[in-house]
Every structure is written in C-alpha cells, then in structure tokens.
Amino acid sequence: MNVLKVSRWTIAAFILPCLIVYVGLVFVPILVSLYSGMLDWNGIGKSTFVGFHNYVKMFTHDSVFWPSVRRTFTLAGFSMLVQVPIALFVAVLITRFVRRPNFLVSSYFLPVILSVAIIGQLWKTIYNPASMGGMINGILTSLGLESWTHSWLTEPKIAIYSIILVSLWQYLGYHILIQFTGIQNIPSEIYEAAKIDGADGFKADRYITLPMVLPILKISIVLSFIGSLQSFDLIMVMTGGGPAHATEVLASHMYNMSFITMKYGYGSAIANVLIAMCLIATVLINALFNRLDKRYS
Amino acid sequence: MTKRKMKWFGMAMTGVLAFSLSACGGGGSGTTNNASGDGGKTEPAANASTDSSKPAENITITFQNIYPDASDPKNQMMKKIVDAYEKEHPNVKIELDSLNTDQQKLKLKTQAASKEVPDITVVNPAAQMQPFVDADLFAPLNDMVEQNGLKDTFQSGILDYYTFDGNLYALPDGNNIGVVYYNKKLMEEGGVKVPTTFEEMLEAVKTLKGKGIQPMVIGEKDSWTGSFLFMNILLRTNGGPGFLKDVLDGKKTFEDPAYVAAIKAFEDLVQAGAFQDGATSFDYNAGENLFKTGKAAMYYMGSWATGGIETAEVSKDGNVGVFQFPTVGGKGNPDEFMLAPGSAFAISKDSEHLQETKDFLNYFMLNFPKEAFEAKGAVGIAQNVDGDFKAAGYSDMAMNVLDLFKKVKGGDLAFDNTMNPGTTQAHLSGTQSLFVEQKDPAEVAKELQAAYEDNK
Numbered sequence: 227m228n229v230l231k232v233s234r235w236t237i238a239a240f241i242l243p244c245l246i247v248y249v250g251l252v253f254v255p256i257l258v259s260l261y262s263g264m265l266d267w268n269g270i271g272k273s274t275f276v277g278f279h280n281y282v283k284m285f286t287h288d289s290v291f292w293p294s295v296r297r298t299f300t301l302a303g304f305s306m307l308v309q310v311p312i313a314l315f316v317a318v319l320i321t322r323f324v325r326r327p328n329f330l331v332s333s334y335f336l337p338v339i340l341s342v343a344i345i346g347q348l349w350k351t352i353y354n355p356a357s358m359g360g361m362i363n364g365i366l367t368s369l370g371l372e373s374w375t376h377s378w379l380t381e382p383k384i385a386i387y388s389i390i391l392v393s394l395w396q397y398l399g400y401h402i403l404i405q406f407t408g409i410q411n412i413p414s415e416i417y418e419a420a421k422i423d424g425a426d427g428f429k430a431d432r433y434i435t436l437p438m439v440l441p442i443l444k445i446s447i448v449l450s451f452i453g454s455l456q457s458f459d460l461i462m463v464m465t466g467g468g469p470a471h472a473t474e475v476l477a478s479h480m481y482n483m484s485f486i487t488m489k490y491g492y493g494s495a496i497a498n499v500l501i502a503m504c505l506i507a508t509v510l511i512n513a514l515f516n517r518l519d520k521r522y523s
Numbered sequence: 524m525t526k527r528k529m530k531w532f533g534m535a536m537t538g539v540l541a542f543s544l545s546a547c548g549g550g551g552s553g554t555t556n557n558a559s560g561d562g563g564k565t566e567p568a569a570n571a572s573t574d575s576s577k578p579a580e581n582i583t584i585t586f587q588n589i590y591p592d593a594s595d596p597k598n599q600m601m602k603k604i605v606d607a608y609e610k611e612h613p614n615v616k617i618e619l620d621s622l623n624t625d626q627q628k629l630k631l632k633t634q635a636a637s638k639e640v641p642d643i644t645v646v647n648p649a650a651q652m653q654p655f656v657d658a659d660l661f662a663p664l665n666d667m668v669e670q671n672g673l674k675d676t677f678q679s680g681i682l683d684y685y686t687f688d689g690n691l692y693a694l695p696d697g698n699n700i701g702v703v704y705y706n707k708k709l710m711e712e713g714g715v716k717v718p719t720t721f722e723e724m725l726e727a728v729k730t731l732k733g734k735g736i737q738p739m740v741i742g743e744k745d746s747w748t749g750s751f752l753f754m755n756i757l758l759r760t761n762g763g764p765g766f767l768k769d770v771l772d773g774k775k776t777f778e779d780p781a782y783v784a785a786i787k788a789f790e791d792l793v794q795a796g797a798f799q800d801g802a803t804s805f806d807y808n809a810g811e812n813l814f815k816t817g818k819a820a821m822y823y824m825g826s827w828a829t830g831g832i833e834t835a836e837v838s839k840d841g842n843v844g845v846f847q848f849p850t851v852g853g854k855g856n857p858d859e860f861m862l863a864p865g866s867a868f869a870i871s872k873d874s875e876h877l878q879e880t881k882d883f884l885n886y887f888m889l890n891f892p893k894e895a896f897e898a899k900g901a902v903g904i905a906q907n908v909d910g911d912f913k914a915a916g917y918s919d920m921a922m923n924v925l926d927l928f929k930k931v932k933g934g935d936l937a938f939d940n941t942m943n944p945g946t947t948q949a950h951l952s953g954t955q956s957l958f959v960e961q962k963d964p965a966e967v968a969k970e971l972q973a974a975y976e977d978n979k
Contacts, residue, residue, distance in 0.1 A: 268944075270635045271658035287977075355800035377801040382959055466744050469803035470956030485629055488654065488944040490636075 256501060262494040269490030280495035290471050291496070294479045297386050301393065301475065302454035309394045310446050313401035314439070318431055320402070321409045331406055334399035342396075346463030349392045353378040379465055382472035389464055389473055393457060401446050408442030409435060437522035444515040451507055455500060476500050582876045583616045584883055585641040587631070589866060591621040596830070596898035597696075604890050608883060615879060624866075635660055640871035642880045646693050648684035648864045649940040655869075656687045662872045663690040667881040673889055676906045684864045684936070694888050695905040697865025699825040700934070701755050702845045702927055704832055704920075709736050709820040717844070721759070721788060721851040728797045731820050738795075740819040742810025743802040743958055746951040750938050751861060752823045753954050755848045757785040758935050759855025767941040770975070777972040778965070786964035788851050790957055803958050823848070825863045826903045826924050833918050845923045847930070860927075860934040865905060903928075945978030946971075 263280055267273035284291050316334070320327045337345060354360030355377050356367050363375040378388040412435065420430050458477035461467060467474040467482060474482075476496065484493025586605070590598040598621070605617045620641060622630060627645055634640050640660050646652040655661060668674045668691055674682070678698060685693040705717065713731040718724035728738040743749045757766055761781040769775040792798075799805070799813060814822035815835035822828075832843055847857040868888070874880050892906040901908045902921050912925060939947040953967050 268654050269632055270654050270660070350804060353801075353804075357800060377804075379804040380801045380959055465804055466746075466806075468744060468746065468952070468955050469959040470952045472959070482948065485632060486944065487948045488632075 259494045263498045265491035267491040268488040280492050294474045294476050298475045302451050304390050305450040305454045314405045316402050317405035334402045337396045338400045342459040386473045404446050408439045412438045581614050585618050587620040587641040587644040589624050589627050596900040600894040600898045642874045645866050646869050661692040661869045681905050693867035693869035695865045695867040698905040699827045699863040699903040701861030704822045706820050707842050717846045720849045728795045732796045737819040739797040739821045740813040741798050742805045742807035744806040746955040749954045753789050755861045756788050759851035760784040762854050764935045778968045783964045783968050829902050829924050841919045843920050858930045858932040862934045946975045949974030
C-alpha cells in the first residue's frame, strides 16, 4: 500500500462503487433469499414465517428433490471427469500437431457462442424418432440396428443422459480453449531442456504439461462444476424437466417450485441449498488442487 | 386463440438468485418494441392537439397483453382499437407491453411481488387468478362493466369465473370449448368413421396405426395439453361435471372410481399408440404443427386452435372437420364440454389513472367483438357477436365449431383453473408420466390424493 503512496481512504473511495454494486447484486439477494427460504409464501400475497420447515420438507418429503440432486451431480461428474480430460487431451494434440491451431480452436468454440435455445432445438431434432426425421435414429435404422433406436428424450431412464451429452458437446470447446491457452503459456525452453534429457512426446506431457497446466485445469474444473449446478436453460428448452420430472435438476426444480407451483419460499430454500453446494464444492476443489500443487512443486 | 400457451422456447430468470438465462422470444420481444415504438410516435401528435384544444392532463396507460405476434389478427385488432382511442383522446397514450403467454405470466408474478402491476394486465380465470385477488391487486370493475351496456355484450355466465365475493375483477377475451379436429382425408384412407364412443375411438386409433397413419398428436412437453384431454375423459367417466369441485368440498377424493377409470381410459389410449413417438418432447406449437401439416388424423384441443388450423395447409378444400368428444364406457353426455373461459384483462388497483384506465378498457371491450368479427377471429370470443358468419366468409370448419358452441350444456374447467398450483403440478406430471410408462391407475390416483392433501 505504501508503495503506491496513496492514502487508504483514497483506495477505499475507488473501491467503493464496485463494492456497493457487488454487495447489492450478490450478497443482499442471498440474504433476502435466506430469509424468504423460511417463509411459506406464494410470491404475491401474505407470507407466514415457518422457520426451517421448508428444509425439513425438502430433505424428507420432496420426492423430486433427491433425484434432482443426483442428476445435478451426475451432470457435474460427467463434466469434470469426462469433458475436462477430453478437452485437455484435445488441447495437447492441437498444440503438438496443428501448425495453425486458431481455426480449429475457433470451430470447437463455436457451439459455446450459440444460444442454448438454438442448440436445444437442434439436438431435439437430432434425437427425434426416425419417423419424424431424427438423425440418430435414422442412422441406426439404416445400419440395421433398429433395436438400438430409442426415443432419446422421452424415455425416463436415458433422457437425462441425452441432455448431458448435449451439454458436454456444447462446452467442450470452451474447456479446450482454456486448456489450450494454458498450454501455450508454458515456456518452450522447458520442453527443449526436457528433450535434451530424453523426455519427449507424451512423457513430456506427463511430467511437464500436466503439472504446469494444473492451475488452469483447476479453473476449468471449478467452472464446469458450477456450470453444471446451474444448468437449467438446456433442460428447459429440451424437456422442461419432464417426462414426469425425469430430467429435473436442482435449478429447474427451484424454478418450477418458485414460479409454476407458486411456492416462492420453498423455491428460495432450494436456491439456498444450491448456493451452499456451490460454496462447499468450490472449497473442496480448491483444497484438492492445493494438495496436488504441493505435490508437483 | 385466447388461452393458448405459446411456448416458443424457454425464457426465464430465476428470481432472487438472478440466474439470468438466454431468451429466445424473438418474435415476441421484437413486436413489443414495435408496438411501443408506434406508441411513441403518436405521442408528439397527441401533445400538439392537446395544447390547442383541451387542457386535459397527459397520461400514459400501460397495457400488458398477450398478443405479441404481428401476424396474428388479435394483434392487429388491438392496435386498431388503441389507435382509434388515442385519436379520440389526444391526452391519453396507451403503451403496449406485448408478451407471449409464458413471459407474461412470469412478468406479472414478478411485478405483483413488488406491487408494480401495470395499469392493465392479463390473468387467467378462477383458481389461477385467486392468489392475485387475495393479494388485493386488482380494482373491482362492477361499476365499469355497467357503463355503455358492456356487461350485456358478454355471454351469460362467463363473467362468473372472474368474480370473487361479488366483485368482478377481469373481463375475458375468449370463451372456448374442447373439441376433436380431424383430417377427413386421412380418416378416409384409414377407413375409419368419426367415433361416437371412446371405444370406437380406440378401435379407430388401432386401425389407423395399423395402416401407418398417425392417429393423434399432442404437444405433451407443455403438460397442460394432456391434462385438458384427460379432464374431458374424466368429465365423461364422472357422468357429468363437478368432480374437482366435489374433491374441494371434501365429498370425493382422487381415489374415486371415476378418476381411476379416467386414468385407465387415458392409459388405454396411450397404450393403443394414439400419440406420436416422443410426445413429451413436443411443445404445444410443435404438436399442433404436426396436425396442421397433415401428419395426423385427429387432434384434441380447445377451440382457440380453430383460427390457426383454418389457415393451415391441411384445411384446403374443407379437409378438416370437428367432432364432440365421445362418451367413455357409455357414460357422460357429449354435449358437456371442457370449458375454457379465456385469459382476461384486469386493472391494477394502484393504477395512477384508475378512471381513465377503466374508460379505456370499457371502450376496448365494447369494440372487441366487432373488430374480432372483421378480422375473422370471432370464433370463441367471450362476447356475443352480431353478424352473419357464413356471409362474412368464415370456413365450414369454423361454422362447425360455432354449431358445437350452440350445443354446450355445461361442463368442467381445466384442472389448473380449479385447483391450487401445487396440486395442479402433481396432476400434470402424473398425467405426463402416463405417456412414458404404464402405471397402475390406482397408484397414480393415490399419489395425486397425497399431493392434494399436502397442498391444501
């Protein structure tokens, strides 16, 4: 601080506007929702204070809540354990084998900038029954694999995986871009030195790229986890949480409860659980990576 | 037309946490801008003439509505009436807030939470508007509806659905019934006749299916569509209207044989292969489009769909007919219909210009039937229409629908107009689940009863 030679008050004055906006848009709503999570309230009329009743009901009585949690974590799991590693692998391959990678990376990134509504409609058409021109079922049929055809979005057991696949496909490019940038930032001298020592190809990746890209990988993992917890739009567009709650995740359950079923208080309680999960997960992921960091440094 | 729920794509923001999400109400929001843009243009003119003639105060009335589609006759009609009113009352500016149905519902709920209801807004009848009335958000219109004989233009009894404790709170733009549209050509190809009983309907479904013709279509992603059909079956198995009311009065439960029988019949229909594959991923528009493009033989929907089907490809050469939903198991009277009193205009109690707003809405509703008739949108409006439909060029199908209206001898309202939102959601997802797996009807009924007691 003293290096800057400005008084603390000046610093405070410059930070203040941003701080106020941040507190006003993030912390105040969270506090309000903590309060409204304890109300029995339809969002319009009078409300009654019910304490933790909403939470008790959520954890013990709500037949949709736990399956939604499970699906949310399934999505997060696929995203962190499948999508991010694939993205890293692709990023490594691009760095190594592609001379002008920009075009390729941009193409992978393309789905990210498309509106989810468009992606949802696109994939709905792809998943359609063959009689409605669905591409996947059409291909399966023409290969003589009729028994493999499904109505991908309406069979309760597989519908959520069909959506997860779309989600993975859409954000793969996002993570490739992040990893790719991370790898690019590793100084080439290290690789040259390693080459002299006999570490080349995938060996170099194992002992240089992976440890060096770890902080970036952490960002990717945290982003994909939080993104999965918040996943909502794709599900709304593709199935609306149906059939019969089979593709409901926490965020869509919260939305349905708050605005469709008009239990605003209960919806807020779900939102609070979601916030808590995000916080806990972020802390856990941070701790995990700190350990990994120590091991490699 | 009126109560139709145009689900383009999911658009939403989730309240306090403000997870804002991408929207694609392209057509909707675009028109909104146009609409308010037009309003803006008329303002200078209004000011100018006010200065010279009357010293009246300049006021702006916000008119929230669900006619966002500029190609929809309702939208053109609304603009026409609004323009005429603004010419007559240079000091009044009507600002249009045109949204599609789902956006409007969400917006109103958000506005209601902060007590910022627009001067005029749109609500749905009976149980759906109850929370708003309980929150004391709307102005009673008892005096206004008497002015200029507006009350007498409405069909008898229709205003009851918008009346609470003797106070009328909203004026409906529509009144519809549930009917079955059918594609004459496909029915002929399949060699089936218009069914007069539910059992014949099942047979027809199987015959059509056997010949590779899609028997029926439905947009079950919007689960109210299946519920609407289901409720019509219930209206028959119950031997008449009033089942839900009996449940509310504690005289019956959802485990009543009539309700279980209705689930059974509905399951039979689904299991017979009546509906298209993947029905639960088709939204309302997508489902209806299958019928409109001639891909299905039958389509159960409210008569608000008449306009859209009439102008579609499939209706060429009078190819589409309508019939009443048949009896189920020999029970029920086909002259009892699913009734769908439409969405309705309500006025905010806290409106800054309450009197002017009332005057405008009075004018609007008085001119509504005439303009609707001219725009060929008068099938299924809530007011009486003077005029010869046939001579005005309405299609045979529209005439058929109008004839069915004359047969109506009572009926039931949709589930969500009778029950609270919590029970409604349980019912909707229960009905939707019948599309994807075969369940024990008694079990489904039991679950709903539990949800009902939970939400009481």
